[in-house]
Amino acid sequence: MNKRALEIKKSLSAAGYRLTRPRQAVIEVIACARRSLSPAEVLNRARKRDPRIGLATVYRTLEMLQREGFLDRVGIGSQGYVLMCTEQGLHFHLVCERCRTVTELRASRSLVHRLRRSGFISHRSAIEIVGICARCQRKCAAER
Amino acid sequence: MNKRALEIKKSLSAAGYRLTRPRQAVIEVIACARRSLSPAEVLNRARKRDPRIGLATVYRTLEMLQREGFLDRVGIGSQGYVLMCTEQGLHFHLVCERCRTVTELRASRSLVHRLRRSGFISHRSAIEIVGICARCQRKCAAER
DNA sequence: TTTAGTGCAAAGAATTTGCAAGGTG
DNA sequence: CACCTTGCAAATTCTTTGCACTAAA
Numbered sequence: 001m002n003k004r005a006l007e008i009k010k011s012l013s014a015a016g017y018r019l020t021r022p023r024q025a026v027i028e029v030i031a032c033a034r035r036s037l038s039p040a041e042v043l044n045r046a047r048k049r050d051p052r053i054g055l056a057t058v059y060r061t062l063e064m065l066q067r068e069g070f071l072d073r074v075g076i077g078s079q080g081y082v083l084m085c086t087e088q089g090l091h092f093h094l095v096c097e098r099c100r101t102v103t104e105l106r107a108s109r110s111l112v113h114r115l116r117r118s119g120f121i122s123h124r125s126a127i128e129i130v131g132i133c134a135r136c137q138r139k140c141a142a143e144r
Numbered sequence: 145m146n147k148r149a150l151e152i153k154k155s156l157s158a159a160g161y162r163l164t165r166p167r168q169a170v171i172e173v174i175a176c177a178r179r180s181l182s183p184a185e186v187l188n189r190a191r192k193r194d195p196r197i198g199l200a201t202v203y204r205t206l207e208m209l210q211r212e213g214f215l216d217r218v219g220i221g222s223q224g225y226v227l228m229c230t231e232q233g234l235h236f237h238l239v240c241e242r243c244r245t246v247t248e249l250r251a252s253r254s255l256v257h258r259l260r261r262s263g264f265i266s267h268r269s270a271i272e273i274v275g276i277c278a279r280c281q282r283k284c285a286a287e288r
Numbered sequence: 289t290t291t292a293g294t295g296c297a298a299a300g301a302a303t304t305t306g307c308a309a310g311g312t313g
Numbered sequence: 314c315a316c317c318t319t320g321c322a323a324a325t326t327c328t329t330t331g332c333a334c335t336a337a338a
Contacts, residue, residue, distance in 0.1 A: 052294090052295075056297095105262060108258075127236075127271060129271050196320075199303090203302095204319085291338100293337085295335095302327070307320105309318105
Protein backbone atom coordinates (compact mmCIF):
# COMPACT_ATOMS: atom_id res chain seq x y z
CA MET A 1 0.00 0.00 0.00
CA ASN A 2 1.06 3.57 -0.70
CA LYS A 3 3.09 5.09 2.12
CA ARG A 4 1.47 8.49 1.81
CA ALA A 5 -2.00 6.92 1.95
CA LEU A 6 -1.04 5.24 5.18
CA GLU A 7 0.13 8.53 6.69
CA ILE A 8 -3.11 10.24 5.75
CA LYS A 9 -5.21 7.44 7.17
CA LYS A 10 -3.33 7.44 10.46
CA SER A 11 -3.63 11.17 10.79
CA LEU A 12 -7.36 11.19 10.04
CA SER A 13 -7.96 8.34 12.41
CA ALA A 14 -6.12 10.20 15.16
CA ALA A 15 -8.27 13.26 14.42
CA GLY A 16 -11.39 11.20 15.11
CA TYR A 17 -12.54 10.43 11.58
CA ARG A 18 -13.82 6.96 10.80
CA LEU A 19 -11.82 5.07 8.20
CA THR A 20 -14.66 3.80 6.08
CA ARG A 21 -14.26 1.78 2.89
CA PRO A 22 -15.24 4.70 0.59
CA ARG A 23 -12.88 7.08 2.38
CA GLN A 24 -10.01 4.65 2.14
CA ALA A 25 -10.70 4.18 -1.56
CA VAL A 26 -10.59 7.93 -2.21
CA ILE A 27 -7.44 8.39 -0.14
CA GLU A 28 -5.66 5.63 -2.03
CA VAL A 29 -6.71 7.03 -5.38
CA ILE A 30 -5.46 10.51 -4.51
CA ALA A 31 -2.22 9.24 -3.00
CA CYS A 32 -1.40 7.15 -6.07
CA ALA A 33 -2.38 9.71 -8.71
CA ARG A 34 0.44 10.92 -10.91
CA ARG A 35 -1.62 13.76 -12.23
CA SER A 36 -4.42 15.92 -10.92
CA LEU A 37 -7.92 14.50 -11.16
CA SER A 38 -11.44 15.83 -11.42
CA PRO A 39 -14.01 14.64 -8.86
CA ALA A 40 -15.58 12.42 -11.54
CA GLU A 41 -12.23 10.82 -12.28
CA VAL A 42 -11.68 10.21 -8.60
CA LEU A 43 -15.06 8.46 -8.53
CA ASN A 44 -14.16 6.22 -11.46
CA ARG A 45 -10.88 5.17 -9.95
CA ALA A 46 -12.33 4.73 -6.48
CA ARG A 47 -15.02 2.39 -7.84
CA LYS A 48 -12.33 -0.11 -8.76
CA ARG A 49 -11.62 -0.39 -5.06
CA ASP A 50 -15.16 0.00 -3.75
CA PRO A 51 -17.82 -0.37 -6.46
CA ARG A 52 -20.62 0.91 -4.24
CA ILE A 53 -19.16 4.38 -3.65
CA GLY A 54 -21.26 7.35 -4.81
CA LEU A 55 -20.31 10.75 -6.20
CA ALA A 56 -21.66 12.64 -3.19
CA THR A 57 -19.33 10.71 -0.94
CA VAL A 58 -16.41 11.57 -3.19
CA TYR A 59 -17.26 15.26 -2.85
CA ARG A 60 -17.69 14.96 0.90
CA THR A 61 -14.40 13.12 1.28
CA LEU A 62 -12.53 15.55 -0.93
CA GLU A 63 -13.85 18.44 1.11
CA MET A 64 -12.75 16.75 4.30
CA LEU A 65 -9.29 15.99 2.94
CA GLN A 66 -8.90 19.58 1.85
CA ARG A 67 -10.02 20.86 5.24
CA GLU A 68 -7.45 18.60 6.87
CA GLY A 69 -4.73 19.83 4.53
CA PHE A 70 -4.13 16.70 2.49
CA LEU A 71 -5.45 18.03 -0.74
CA ASP A 72 -5.15 21.01 -3.03
CA ARG A 73 -7.50 22.24 -5.65
CA VAL A 74 -6.38 23.85 -8.87
CA GLY A 75 -8.63 25.49 -11.38
CA ILE A 76 -7.78 24.38 -14.90
CA GLY A 77 -9.46 25.80 -17.95
CA SER A 78 -12.99 26.98 -17.66
CA GLN A 79 -14.90 24.19 -16.01
CA GLY A 80 -14.40 22.28 -12.86
CA TYR A 81 -11.20 21.93 -10.97
CA VAL A 82 -8.73 19.23 -10.37
CA LEU A 83 -7.20 17.79 -7.29
CA MET A 84 -3.88 16.70 -6.08
CA CYS A 85 -2.28 15.37 -3.01
CA THR A 86 -0.41 17.90 -0.94
CA GLU A 87 3.15 17.08 0.09
CA GLN A 88 5.16 18.61 2.89
CA GLY A 89 7.00 21.93 2.90
CA LEU A 90 6.48 24.86 0.61
CA HIS A 91 6.96 23.91 -3.01
CA PHE A 92 5.64 24.52 -6.49
CA HIS A 93 3.41 22.27 -8.51
CA LEU A 94 3.89 22.69 -12.22
CA VAL A 95 0.52 21.56 -13.53
CA CYS A 96 0.36 20.82 -17.25
CA GLU A 97 -2.94 21.97 -18.66
CA ARG A 98 -2.79 19.40 -21.43
CA CYS A 99 -1.87 16.15 -19.72
CA ARG A 100 -2.42 17.35 -16.13
CA THR A 101 0.85 15.87 -15.01
CA VAL A 102 2.20 17.48 -11.88
CA THR A 103 5.93 18.15 -11.52
CA GLU A 104 7.41 19.43 -8.31
CA LEU A 105 9.88 22.23 -7.73
CA ARG A 106 11.10 23.10 -4.26
CA ALA A 107 10.66 26.70 -3.16
CA SER A 108 13.81 28.64 -2.43
CA ARG A 109 14.50 29.71 1.11
CA SER A 110 14.38 33.35 0.07
CA LEU A 111 10.82 33.00 -1.19
CA VAL A 112 9.76 31.50 2.11
CA HIS A 113 11.35 34.46 3.89
CA ARG A 114 9.78 37.05 1.65
CA LEU A 115 6.39 35.44 2.02
CA ARG A 116 6.72 35.42 5.78
CA ARG A 117 7.79 39.05 5.83
CA SER A 118 4.73 40.03 3.80
CA GLY A 119 2.57 38.82 6.68
CA PHE A 120 0.54 36.63 4.36
CA ILE A 121 -0.16 33.11 5.58
CA SER A 122 -1.01 30.30 3.23
CA HIS A 123 -2.41 27.07 4.60
CA ARG A 124 -1.35 25.38 1.42
CA SER A 125 2.11 24.02 1.08
CA ALA A 126 1.83 23.81 -2.68
CA ILE A 127 1.78 26.70 -5.10
CA GLU A 128 0.32 25.94 -8.48
CA ILE A 129 1.78 27.12 -11.73
CA VAL A 130 -0.37 26.17 -14.69
CA GLY A 131 1.22 25.85 -18.07
CA ILE A 132 2.48 23.29 -20.56
CA CYS A 133 5.09 20.69 -19.71
CA ALA A 134 8.13 20.03 -21.85
CA ARG A 135 6.71 16.75 -23.18
CA CYS A 136 3.46 18.28 -24.38
CA GLN A 137 5.40 21.11 -25.99
CA ARG A 138 7.37 18.59 -28.04
CA LYS A 139 4.21 16.73 -28.94
CA CYS A 140 2.62 19.99 -30.00
CA ALA A 141 5.61 20.90 -32.18
CA ALA A 142 5.56 17.45 -33.82
CA GLU A 143 1.92 17.86 -34.81
CA ARG A 144 2.68 20.74 -37.14
CA MET B 145 -9.95 56.04 -17.83
CA ASN B 146 -7.76 53.27 -16.50
CA LYS B 147 -4.45 52.97 -18.31
CA ARG B 148 -4.43 49.18 -18.23
CA ALA B 149 -7.95 49.08 -19.69
CA LEU B 150 -6.76 51.20 -22.58
CA GLU B 151 -3.85 48.87 -23.26
CA ILE B 152 -6.14 45.85 -23.31
CA LYS B 153 -8.62 47.52 -25.62
CA LYS B 154 -5.94 48.56 -28.08
CA SER B 155 -4.46 45.10 -28.11
CA LEU B 156 -7.82 43.40 -28.66
CA SER B 157 -8.73 45.83 -31.35
CA ALA B 158 -5.45 45.15 -33.12
CA ALA B 159 -6.18 41.42 -32.86
CA GLY B 160 -9.43 41.94 -34.75
CA TYR B 161 -11.93 41.88 -31.91
CA ARG B 162 -14.77 44.38 -31.94
CA LEU B 163 -14.81 46.80 -29.05
CA THR B 164 -18.46 46.57 -28.15
CA ARG B 165 -20.08 48.33 -25.19
CA PRO B 166 -20.41 45.16 -23.10
CA ARG B 167 -16.81 44.16 -23.74
CA GLN B 168 -15.54 47.59 -22.80
CA ALA B 169 -17.58 47.49 -19.62
CA VAL B 170 -16.10 44.14 -18.59
CA ILE B 171 -12.56 45.23 -19.43
CA GLU B 172 -12.92 48.38 -17.34
CA VAL B 173 -14.34 46.46 -14.40
CA ILE B 174 -11.49 43.95 -14.46
CA ALA B 175 -8.82 46.60 -14.91
CA CYS B 176 -10.10 48.64 -11.95
CA ALA B 177 -10.72 45.75 -9.56
CA ARG B 178 -8.61 45.76 -6.43
CA ARG B 179 -9.58 42.23 -5.61
CA SER B 180 -10.52 39.14 -7.54
CA LEU B 181 -14.14 38.87 -8.65
CA SER B 182 -16.59 36.12 -9.46
CA PRO B 183 -18.35 36.22 -12.84
CA ALA B 184 -21.54 37.35 -11.08
CA GLU B 185 -19.69 40.21 -9.42
CA VAL B 186 -18.21 41.22 -12.74
CA LEU B 187 -21.76 41.31 -14.13
CA ASN B 188 -22.99 43.54 -11.30
CA ARG B 189 -20.19 46.01 -11.71
CA ALA B 190 -20.40 45.98 -15.49
CA ARG B 191 -24.12 46.79 -15.34
CA LYS B 192 -23.27 50.17 -13.83
CA ARG B 193 -21.52 50.97 -17.08
CA ASP B 194 -23.87 49.14 -19.45
CA PRO B 195 -27.18 48.13 -17.82
CA ARG B 196 -28.21 45.89 -20.71
CA ILE B 197 -25.29 43.47 -20.44
CA GLY B 198 -26.14 39.80 -19.76
CA LEU B 199 -24.37 37.09 -17.81
CA ALA B 200 -23.62 34.97 -20.88
CA THR B 201 -21.75 37.87 -22.42
CA VAL B 202 -19.72 38.27 -19.25
CA TYR B 203 -18.71 34.61 -19.48
CA ARG B 204 -17.90 34.90 -23.16
CA THR B 205 -15.84 38.03 -22.61
CA LEU B 206 -13.98 36.55 -19.67
CA GLU B 207 -13.13 33.49 -21.74
CA MET B 208 -11.85 35.69 -24.52
CA LEU B 209 -9.76 37.80 -22.16
CA GLN B 210 -8.26 34.69 -20.65
CA ARG B 211 -7.47 33.26 -24.07
CA GLU B 212 -5.75 36.52 -24.96
CA GLY B 213 -3.75 36.47 -21.74
CA PHE B 214 -5.32 39.42 -19.93
CA LEU B 215 -6.96 37.43 -17.21
CA ASP B 216 -6.19 34.74 -14.69
CA ARG B 217 -8.55 32.43 -12.92
CA VAL B 218 -8.02 31.23 -9.39
CA GLY B 219 -10.06 28.60 -7.66
CA ILE B 220 -11.05 29.67 -4.17
CA GLY B 221 -12.76 27.36 -1.76
CA SER B 222 -15.16 24.82 -3.09
CA GLN B 223 -17.35 26.71 -5.49
CA GLY B 224 -16.67 28.93 -8.39
CA TYR B 225 -13.50 30.74 -9.16
CA VAL B 226 -12.42 34.31 -9.17
CA LEU B 227 -10.74 36.48 -11.68
CA MET B 228 -8.03 38.99 -11.80
CA CYS B 229 -6.23 41.09 -14.26
CA THR B 230 -2.86 39.80 -15.30
CA GLU B 231 0.07 42.19 -15.10
CA GLN B 232 3.41 41.96 -16.85
CA GLY B 233 6.39 39.83 -15.88
CA LEU B 234 6.44 36.81 -13.64
CA HIS B 235 5.13 37.60 -10.18
CA PHE B 236 3.07 36.19 -7.36
CA HIS B 237 -0.46 37.09 -6.47
CA LEU B 238 -1.20 36.62 -2.82
CA VAL B 239 -4.94 36.07 -2.86
CA CYS B 240 -6.69 36.39 0.49
CA GLU B 241 -9.45 33.81 0.73
CA ARG B 242 -11.41 35.97 3.15
CA CYS B 243 -11.44 39.42 1.58
CA ARG B 244 -10.11 38.38 -1.85
CA THR B 245 -7.65 41.22 -1.89
CA VAL B 246 -4.72 40.59 -4.18
CA THR B 247 -1.21 41.64 -3.14
CA GLU B 248 1.71 41.39 -5.49
CA LEU B 249 5.16 39.99 -4.92
CA ARG B 250 7.78 40.01 -7.63
CA ALA B 251 9.37 36.68 -8.48
CA SER B 252 13.09 36.35 -7.85
CA ARG B 253 15.37 35.97 -10.82
CA SER B 254 16.45 32.55 -9.58
CA LEU B 255 12.89 31.24 -9.72
CA VAL B 256 12.56 32.42 -13.29
CA HIS B 257 15.78 30.59 -14.14
CA ARG B 258 14.78 27.40 -12.41
CA LEU B 259 11.42 27.42 -14.11
CA ARG B 260 13.01 27.90 -17.49
CA ARG B 261 15.47 25.10 -16.86
CA SER B 262 12.62 22.74 -15.98
CA GLY B 263 11.32 23.14 -19.53
CA PHE B 264 7.88 24.04 -18.27
CA ILE B 265 6.22 26.99 -19.93
CA SER B 266 3.46 28.96 -18.28
CA HIS B 267 1.40 31.37 -20.31
CA ARG B 268 0.42 33.06 -17.10
CA SER B 269 2.62 35.72 -15.68
CA ALA B 270 0.97 35.48 -12.30
CA ILE B 271 1.32 32.67 -9.82
CA GLU B 272 -1.43 32.44 -7.27
CA ILE B 273 -0.85 31.75 -3.62
CA VAL B 274 -4.10 31.45 -1.72
CA GLY B 275 -4.10 32.17 1.99
CA ILE B 276 -5.06 34.80 4.53
CA CYS B 277 -3.72 38.33 4.43
CA ALA B 278 -2.22 40.08 7.44
CA ARG B 279 -5.26 42.31 7.90
CA CYS B 280 -7.74 39.44 7.99
CA GLN B 281 -5.48 37.61 10.43
CA ARG B 282 -5.64 40.55 12.82
CA LYS B 283 -9.40 40.78 12.37
CA CYS B 284 -9.70 37.11 13.09
CA ALA B 285 -7.60 37.38 16.25
CA ALA B 286 -9.70 40.33 17.47
CA GLU B 287 -12.91 38.34 17.13
CA ARG B 288 -11.92 35.89 19.86
C1' DT C 289 -24.55 0.04 20.74
C1' DT C 290 -23.96 4.64 19.23
C1' DT C 291 -23.76 7.85 15.91
C1' DA C 292 -20.70 9.28 12.06
C1' DG C 293 -20.95 8.25 7.49
C1' DT C 294 -23.25 6.45 3.21
C1' DG C 295 -25.99 5.98 -1.23
C1' DC C 296 -29.54 7.67 -3.72
C1' DA C 297 -32.23 11.01 -5.75
C1' DA C 298 -33.65 15.53 -5.94
C1' DA C 299 -32.44 20.38 -5.45
C1' DG C 300 -29.56 24.11 -6.31
C1' DA C 301 -25.57 26.57 -8.62
C1' DA C 302 -22.66 27.55 -12.18
C1' DT C 303 -21.68 27.58 -16.97
C1' DT C 304 -22.61 26.87 -21.87
C1' DT C 305 -25.31 27.00 -26.02
C1' DG C 306 -28.88 28.12 -29.81
C1' DC C 307 -30.84 31.61 -32.20
C1' DA C 308 -33.05 35.79 -33.72
C1' DA C 309 -31.97 40.62 -33.25
C1' DG C 310 -28.57 44.32 -32.87
C1' DG C 311 -24.39 47.17 -33.50
C1' DT C 312 -19.41 47.63 -35.03
C1' DG C 313 -16.06 48.37 -38.49
C1' DC D 314 -23.82 46.36 -45.45
C1' DA D 315 -21.69 42.08 -43.71
C1' DC D 316 -21.16 39.45 -40.07
C1' DC D 317 -19.34 39.43 -35.39
C1' DT D 318 -21.50 39.89 -31.03
C1' DT D 319 -25.39 40.16 -27.97
C1' DG D 320 -29.40 39.08 -24.80
C1' DC D 321 -32.46 35.83 -23.53
C1' DA D 322 -33.84 31.47 -22.08
C1' DA D 323 -33.23 26.74 -22.22
C1' DA D 324 -29.95 23.03 -21.70
C1' DT D 325 -26.17 21.10 -19.60
C1' DT D 326 -22.88 20.29 -16.15
C1' DC D 327 -21.21 20.56 -11.51
C1' DT D 328 -21.95 20.43 -6.58
C1' DT D 329 -24.68 20.20 -2.42
C1' DT D 330 -28.35 18.49 0.48
C1' DG D 331 -32.12 15.57 2.88
C1' DC D 332 -33.03 11.32 4.63
C1' DA D 333 -33.48 6.51 5.73
C1' DC D 334 -30.11 2.98 6.12
C1' DT D 335 -25.30 1.01 7.20
C1' DA D 336 -21.24 0.00 9.44
C1' DA D 337 -17.04 1.81 12.18
C1' DA D 338 -15.32 2.10 16.79
